[in-house]
Amino acid sequence: MIHFPAVRRGPLRALSVRLGAALGLVLLIVTVVYVDRDGYRDVNEDGLTLLDSFYYSVVSLSTTGYGDITPITRGARLINVLVVTPARVLFLIILVGTTLEVLTEQYRTSLRLTRWRRTVKDHVIICGYGTKGRSAISALLETGYDKQRIIVVERGSAAVRQATSAGLVVVEGNATRSSVLNEAHVKNAKSVIIATDSDEVSVLVTLTVRQLTAGQVRIIAAAREAENAPLLRQSGAHHVIVSSATAGRLLGVSTSAPPLIDVVEDLLTPGQGMALAMRSASRDEVGVSPRKLEALVIALVRRGKVVSLADQAATAIETGDMLVYVRDDRPSNGNTDRNADRGSDQNR
Template sequence: MPLTDQPGHALVGVIRMPETKVSPLRSIGRRIIGALLFLFAAVLIVYIGRDGYRDANEDGLSFLDCFYYATVSLSTTGYGDITPETDLARLINIVVITPLRVMFLIVLVGTTLEVLTERSRQALRIQKWRNRVRDHVVVVGFGTKGRSAVNSLLAEEGAEPSQIVVVDTDQQALDAASALGLITVHGSATRSDVLRVAGAQRARAIVIAPNRDDTAVLVTLTARELAPKASILASVREAENVHLLKQSGADQVVVSSETAGRLLGIATRTPLVVDMVEDLLTPETGLAIAERPVEPSEEGGSPRHLPDIVLGVVRDGNLYRVDAPEVDAIEPGDRLLYVRKVTPAKDAAR
């Protein structure tokens, strides 16, 4: 059966939702409160219908009798040959014996109940997420390139972790992604049903960063078929495979090995240039390349005369360098690629 046709509980091992951090004391406290609520509900029920009960003394049920009956009933103790007869003995049974019995049950079956409860909770969260996920980003491969892409989305684009879905076959990589609060899907992205489970058909962007170029091509073909309107950005190691990615439907292709080799070559003569490029590509501090719309006061002017360091102008979906004759004058609707100064988070919070 395809993954997309399976219910939420069958996808618990495939999709992993971020876990909510709850302290052990708080978790135990919630369980105790829940148990007390059930106990008091049982006491109330027995007390209201006390005329239908009869005890060994045949003198009617007091409130304490009802409390005692509810306690031994909910704790599955039942009735034996030794039963408390005096009010003091019954009070001790309620105050001392029952809490000890509950603690024993928690130790004995707590692990099993926790697993079953967590699995049911995960299944419910998965089903709710699948029904409402829209305009998210799917990242295929959580290696070095995939992690850098996610870090950029979180730091520079301000994306919410819950809006990023990581698809990978390596469980350790998925564990690292889950630790960041990301939603993870275990499986090969070359399979269309795995991408459907990740919601690729409703994603706004799909980042393809596997370790092999042939895998990138196949994933791109599958993703483009599922999401004809999504922006697909792929990474390859060799420049000779760029045209294959373009033909497969990628909107943007980044050549990782060639870019790294070019920087290494530049570093042999001008290493500080490499430092500047690294600064521009690091979104957290220093300088960064950003995009913004043109302000009305800037229309008609030259992009080279603006206070910002403008690198290019985006017009009608096409990118022009700042020295291109087509963008001598800024027009309404243009967008500017410029260098902006990044303010560290600790400084911005002051």
């Protein structure tokens, strides 16, 4: 099942408003009839009680009209013309309007689904909307990634509601199932981020994605334990992030060299000062040492592999190299400068 971001108030609230309006309308007519009860005649000719007023109001508003209670005075008939009859029409509008809104919402959802299936391409699939999944989405959005090109695959109902409330498209189901990933158009995806809470599930999801895409879609998986990282790579993951090992290293660094952890946090937090970025080498930079550039280059990416500046191969920039550098990301630079950088950079 595919869930789209909510664009209106919840159905229960909408239904409650309509029921409240219908009840208020009934009470209004009951009050009008009961106040003018002497202007009505009952077949029993014993006068109208409060219950009779409720009965007459409900029967009149629902257009049933048994005729056992009728207005006999000119004032009562005038009230029926000016108040009861318009209220009857409004009552029907409320009831029919609820049905029409449900049908309209179903049609709108079907139309959105058709349009979405026709246009979804080069998107990022996030398998799991836990802590890691939400953090990955936040990082994508912070770098200017379009929210409409992010699809969450999640089977927990609570997490599905959170994701849709955050404005994300969600495919509800188990990411290890081929049918669920096909609903997310995994074959047309740019990359798949696997952020489940279990390494065993991550391996199954990785194998399923590789089988469906024949290795054409980049797979980034998170592993809780370092010993499972090789298994994820053998399963088809292009990159594996070991959360426990990474957290352990940061804890160790913060103990032995506290200032270094501040530098790492600065690099990973957008808009704080420094930020990691990547861009293609320009034609003028080919043949030049990366250490001589104005930007602080820390590594090269050559034919898909990271080349450290300490390597002999990094003495000169080659055609097709990607430069990994540290840029100034402070807010004082202005949104214009950062947006311009994002056009050519692939941040973080």
